[in-house]
Amino acid sequence: MEDFYREYILDHYRNPRNRGTIEAPDITYEDSNPLCGDEIRIDLTVRDGVVDDVKFSGRGCAISQASVSMLTEMIEGMPVDEVKQITKEDVLEMLGIPLTPVRVKCALLGLKVLKGGVYGIDGAADDEDL
Amino acid sequence: MAITTPSTSTIDVESIRAHFPILHQEVDGKRLVYLDSGATSQKPLAVIEAEEEYYRTYNANVHRGVYKLSEEATAKYEAARVKVQRFINARSGKEVLFTANATAALNLVAYAWGRANVREGDVIVFTEMEHHSNIVPWQILAQATGARLEFIHVTDDGYLNEDDIARVLELRPKLVALTAVSNVLGTINPVKELTTRFHEVGTTVVIDASQAAPHMPIDVRDWDADFVAFTGHKMLAPTGIGVLYGKRAVLEATPPFLGGGDMIREVHLGNTRYADLPYKFEAGTPNISGAICLGVAVDYLTELGMDRVREHEKELVAYAMQQLSEVPDLKVYGPPAEDHGAALSFTLADIHPHDLAHILDRENIAVRAGHHCAQPLMEHYDIPATTRASFYIYNGHDDVDTLVSALGRAREIFQL
Numbered sequence: 001m002e003d004f005y006r007e008y009i010l011d012h013y014r015n016p017r018n019r020g021t022i023e024a025p026d027i028t029y030e031d032s033n034p035l036c037g038d039e040i041r042i043d044l045t046v047r048d049g050v051v052d053d054v055k056f057s058g059r060g061c062a063i064s065q066a067s068v069s070m071l072t073e074m075i076e077g078m079p080v081d082e083v084k085q086i087t088k089e090d091v092l093e094m095l096g097i098p099l100t101p102v103r104v105k106c107a108l109l110g111l112k113v114l115k116g117g118v119y120g121i122d123g124a125a126d127d128e129d130l
Numbered sequence: 131m132a133i134t135t136p137s138t139s140t141i142d143v144e145s146i147r148a149h150f151p152i153l154h155q156e157v158d159g160k161r162l163v164y165l166d167s168g169a170t171s172q173k174p175l176a177v178i179e180a181e182e183e184y185y186r187t188y189n190a191n192v193h194r195g196v197y198k199l200s201e202e203a204t205a206k207y208e209a210a211r212v213k214v215q216r217f218i219n220a221r222s223g224k225e226v227l228f229t230a231n232a233t234a235a236l237n238l239v240a241y242a243w244g245r246a247n248v249r250e251g252d253v254i255v256f257t258e259m260e261h262h263s264n265i266v267p268w269q270i271l272a273q274a275t276g277a278r279l280e281f282i283h284v285t286d287d288g289y290l291n292e293d294d295i296a297r298v299l300e301l302r303p304k305l306v307a308l309t310a311v312s313n314v315l316g317t318i319n320p321v322k323e324l325t326t327r328f329h330e331v332g333t334t335v336v337i338d339a340s341q342a343a344p345h346m347p348i349d350v351r352d353w354d355a356d357f358v359a360f361t362g363h364k365m366l367a368p369t370g371i372g373v374l375y376g377k378r379a380v381l382e383a384t385p386p387f388l389g390g391g392d393m394i395r396e397v398h399l400g401n402t403r404y405a406d407l408p409y410k411f412e413a414g415t416p417n418i419s420g421a422i423c424l425g426v427a428v429d430y431l432t433e434l435g436m437d438r439v440r441e442h443e444k445e446l447v448a449y450a451m452q453q454l455s456e457v458p459d460l461k462v463y464g465p466p467a468e469d470h471g472a473a474l475s476f477t478l479a480d481i482h483p484h485d486l487a488h489i490l491d492r493e494n495i496a497v498r499a500g501h502h503c504a505q506p507l508m509e510h511y512d513i514p515a516t517t518r519a520s521f522y523i524y525n526g527h528d529d530v531d532t533l534v535s536a537l538g539r540a541r542e543i544f545q546l
Contacts, residue, residue: 005485005543014480036484037501037514059514061482062544103488 004097005062012066017073020055029117030058033109035102038064040113042072051075051083056113061106063099068110070094075114083118086111141434141442143526149174149430150524160494163529168313168473168520169498170363171344173427177366180426184419192418193392193409207418210425211408217428218358219349220375224407227374227381228421232340233263235359235374236307238411239336240267242387243357243380244305247334250276252304255333257282257290258510259312262503264338268307277304284510288315288464295324302331310342311471314502314516315464316447318342318471325355334380340364343373344522345443345472347436356380362420366427371420374411381407388413439523443472446521450474450530457537459546463516475502475516478537481544483517489543490517493536 022028022043030041038060045053054072059065074094075083091111092099099107147153150172155162164172184206190199192207211223220226229235244267248254254268254277272279280301282294298306306328310321325335335355342348344365350358357380362371376384386393386404390413395403404410431439448467451474454460459479464470478486487499498518501508508514519533 004488010545035500037505037508038484039514061484063485065482100488106484 006097009062009066009095009097012069013062016056016065016069018055018069018076019057021057022053022055025055027117027120029113031109031113031116032058033060033064033105035105036061038106038109040064040068040109042068042110042113042117044117046080049081050077050079052077056110060109063095063103063106064109067091067095067107068113071110071114080118083114086114140445141438141523143524146434146524149176151175151178153524157494163493163495163532165519165521165525165529165533166496166498167344167364167522167525168341168502168518170369171366171522172524173366173368174430176430177368177423177426180423181368181419184422189419191415203418206422206425207416210421210428213425213428213432214373217348217432218343218373218375219351221351222378225350225375225378225381227376227408227411228416229359229372229374230370230417231363231372232338232359232361233372235357235361235372236263236336236338237267238374238387239357239359239376240271242411243334243384244268244271245274246385248272248275248277248304252277253280253298253301254278254305254307255280255282255298255301255303256307257309258284258506259288259290259315259317259504260307260309260506261313261338261340262505264307264309264336265506268305282308284315284317284507286511288312288317289469290317290319290324295327299327299331303328303333305334305336307336307338309338309340310348311339311345311473312464312504312507313341313473313520314475314504314507314518316470316473316475317465318346318469321353321355325353329354341471341473344431344439346440350375362424362427365424366430367424368420371417371424373424378407381411386410386413390414392416434523442523443521444468444470446525446527446530447472447474449527450519450521450533453530453534454537457534458541460537463511472522473518473520475518477513477516478540479544479546481540481546483515485544486517486537486540489540490533490536493532493539495533495536497533 025043026046027044032039040058043055056068152172188199188202190203192204211226215223215226280298283291311318328335336357337355339358339360343360358375363369393405393413395405447470461477463475483499500515
């Protein structure tokens with residue numbers, strides 16, 4: 001269990017990076033996990049095809065919140081084309097903790113929202129497509 | 131009351147547990163602490179064996195065959211109806227309709243009674259503490275008919291807001307939908323008193339008794355509500371069987387819901403004469419083994435005594451509240467034990483209920499984390515979710531103690 005709620009997971013949960021909203025985002029997208037009620041919204045500004053600024057808002061469990069917080073750090077300054085290439089394996093590796101199937105959903109909610117945003121199409125990021 | 135034998139003796143949890151095979155499993159040497167009976171109860175061996183016996187020895191369709199198997203299946207199916215009738219103290223088996231679950235029962239009222247009786251501009255009332263199954267059917271009905279929805283909100287300590295009750299009574303609503311016991315806050319609502327008040331202004335009263343029927347004596351004649359819905363799987367029976375009680379005169383005046391076999395007297399190409407109650411509302415082959423098993427579950431509970439079940443759970447909830455109050459940063463929702471059913475919701479500091487339930491699962495403790503199909507209530511308290519421990523006849527102080535100790539462990543993991 002200590003493996004699961006590691007120091008950095010709790011740190012991102014309690015001190016999330018890039019938390020907030022952007023007033024005039026180029027991309028904004030939100031989604032929720034109806035099972036647990038977790039909600040995440042991600043706002044992005046893009047300059048010359050690169051993620052210039054990113055903010056997230058919403059609420060959820062330690063895993064979903066830490067995951068999206070770490071994800072925003074990862075994509076800051078990243079070309080949008082590369083953001084589109086992020087896989088669920090990348091996110092799970094980034095988290096670095098063993099997850100049960102139910103908790104994988106928590107971990108991937110942030111990526112699902114991000115993909116929904118950068119592809120600009122609802123449903124483009126079903127779990128299978130991640 | 132269906133069960134009038136008052137008893138001061140308490141339930142012997144150990145002897146009850148012996149009847150529930152699932153409780154004897156261990157994971158990593160830890161016994162199962164099942165605290166999610168509000169979602170579904172575990173099943174005693176008597177129920178499990180009754181289901182097997184039906185399929186092994188007398189599986190046949192009901193109300194049709196003239197052969198022995200069908201006669202036996204029909205007799206046992208109808209005997210189960212009488213058991214349920216006595217359990218809730220209905221006047222007649224004609225008032226006891228078998229449905230798939232409480233959701234199906236409530237939807238039956240919304241579609242069959244609702245579409246025949248609710249008109250544009252009518253007022254439909256429900257409370258903020260309803261399960262989604264006692265909200266969404268009324269929203270659909272309102273959209274279809276142009277009726278208006280009004281709400282009774284809850285107070286911060288988990289009771290229905292009296293000002294709202296007085297306000298909606300003046301609107302003389304067509305229908306009020308009310309839970310007997312909240313599945314989140316545990317609040318036991320004064321069903322009889324509210325039914326009387328709503329009847330005085332001509333309102334039809336629908337009671338969701340899903341969290342009441344398994345846990346306390348219910349007496350539909352004393353309540354006097356027009357419809358009462360509950361489900362079998364929360365009261366020791368299998369999934370897929372529920373009950374809608376309706377007053378006979380109300381059911382007689384209500385058109386059928388689903389059309390099909392078994393609900394007819396005679397069918398012509400152009401028209402049909404419907405069957406008498408209760409069959410008018412039981413189209414299609416019913417859940418025969420489910421109904422029979424519900425009858426066995428009712429026998430089990432009746433033998434135990436519903437007064438004793440209630441006393442046991444009241445004592446257990448009081449103990450749990452007292453023990454949980456000693457956990458720092460823990461907040462319990464809902465009224466005190468005397469007005470509290472078997473479900474206990476809480477939050478612990480900034481630990482999300484999903485994380486908490488996961489940590490408890492590592493200790494082989496099963497609790498529910500989430501909005502409990504009661505999102506309006508979560509909005510009221512401005513929380514995304516709660517953790518809910520819900521108790522039943524097989525739970526004892528040892529389960530509460532294990533829970534409290536695991537909550538301490540969760541505090542350590544979250545560095546509180």
